[in-house]
Amino acid sequence: MQPEVNQVTVFYYDSDELLTLKTALLSDLNVSNDRVILPQGFRHDKIIVAVCEGEVKVLNALGDRVDQEPARLQFA
Structure with a gap:
């Protein structure tokens, strides 16, 4: 019998939405x-x-x- 991992977090990009990093929590996977x-x-x-x-x-x-207003720089 192969060992199992209780939980893992997977970081991935969807092929339909390549600009957003996503995560998924998966359980009881083989190693x-x-x-x-x-x-x-x-x-x-x-x-x-x-x-x-x-x-x-x-x-x-x-x-x-990205959607926030950019910081305003002040020079003396």
Whole structure:
């Protein structure tokens, strides 16, 4: 029997929405040669960036502040 990983957080880009980094929490996955085996149905149309052990909470990511007003610089 192959070992299992209780939970992993997967960071990925959807092929339909390449500008938004997404995450998914997956449970009870098999491990082979120290690599987590993601289900083929999950991997379809995704670019997998990272697989992290456990539940990961993203606090900030690239592009989070794109919609905010730019900072105003003042020079003396």
